Amino acid sequence: MKLCVALDLPSAGENLALLELLKDKDLWVKVGLRSFIRDGALFLEQIKAINPLFRIFLDLKLYDIPNTMGDSIEEIAKLKVSMITIHASSGQEAMREVMQRLKAVPNPPLVMAVTALTSFDEKGFFEIYHTGLETQVLEFAKTAKECGLNGVVCSCAESQTIKEQVGADFLTLTPAIRPFGENSGDQKRVATLEDAKTARSDFIVVGRPIYKAQNPKAVVEQILKEM
Ligand code: C5P
Numbered sequence: 001m002k003l004c005v006a007l008d009l010p011s012a013g014e015n016l017a018l019l020e021l022l023k024d025k026d027l028w029v030k031v032g033l034r035s036f037i038r039d040g041a042l043f044l045e046q047i048k049a050i051n052p053l054f055r056i057f058l059d060l061k062l063y064d065i066p067n068t069m070g071d072s073i074e075e076i077a078k079l080k081v082s083m084i085t086i087h088a089s090s091g092q093e094a095m096r097e098v099m100q101r102l103k104a105v106p107n108p109p110l111v112m113a114v115t116a117l118t119s120f121d122e123k124g125f126f127e128i129y130h131t132g133l134e135t136q137v138l139e140f141a142k143t144a145k146e147c148g149l150n151g152v153v154c155s156c157a158e159s160q161t162i163k164e165q166v167g168a169d170f171l172t173l174t175p176a177i178r179p180f181g182e183n184s185g186d187q188k189r190v191a192t193l194e195d196a197k198t199a200r201s202d203f204i205v206v207g208r209p210i211y212k213a214q215n216p217k218a219v220v221e222q223i224l225k226e227m
Contacts, residue, residue, distance in 0.1 A: 002028050015035060020050060057203075118174075119187055141158075171202045174196055193226055
C-alpha cells in the first residue's frame, strides 16, 4: 500500500511548505484540479525540486469525447507524472483511445478510472446513474480493465470485491480515508486505515486529516508506520 497526500491547500506556497515538512518520506503526492488550474506545470516542477523521488498523481478526472481525451492525455504525458485519472463513465471508446495514445509514450503514467466519487451516497448516485452504486462500480471496474486501464478509484467498500472479481493485480485507489476515524467532512463513503488494509487498497489518498492537523508530519509518520 502507498500513501498519497492530497495537496489541496489554498496556495502553492502552503502546499510546498507542507511537502518541505514531508520531504524525507516515501510518498505519492496528489495534485488536483484546484492546484493545477492555479499553479500549472510549474507546480509539478517545484514538487520535484523538493524531492525528485516524490511520485506525482495528477488527478484531473478527464471526461470528454474520445478525441479530446486522447489529445489531452498526450499533453499530460509530457508532464512526466506517474498516475492520472479519467472517468469510467466517459465510456469504452474514450478509455481505449487514451490507452492507445499512451502506447507511444515511454514510461507512461498509470491510468486509473474514476468509478463513483466518494462524495456520492447511494441516493445521490442513483439520481444520476439510475442504478445501484456497488453494482455499477463493479461494472465500471470490469470495463476499465477490458479497456486496458491499470486500475480504478473507488471506496474501500468496493475495493475488496473488485480485487476478488476483477483481479488482484488490478489496482485500487481509495480516497476518503480517515486514517484514525477523523471528521469525514463532505465525504460520504469514508474508511479507516484498517478498512483500507482489509480492502487490499493499493493507494490511499489522504487530504484534510494530514494538512489540517496540528502536526502533519506526525500524522504521516503514524500512517506510514501503521500501513
Ligand atoms: O480531504 P480528503 O482526504 O477528503 O481529500 C480527498 C481527496 O481525494 C480530494 O482531493 C478529492 O478531490 C479526491 N478524490 C475523492 N474522491 C474521489 C476521487 C478523488 O475524494 N472519488
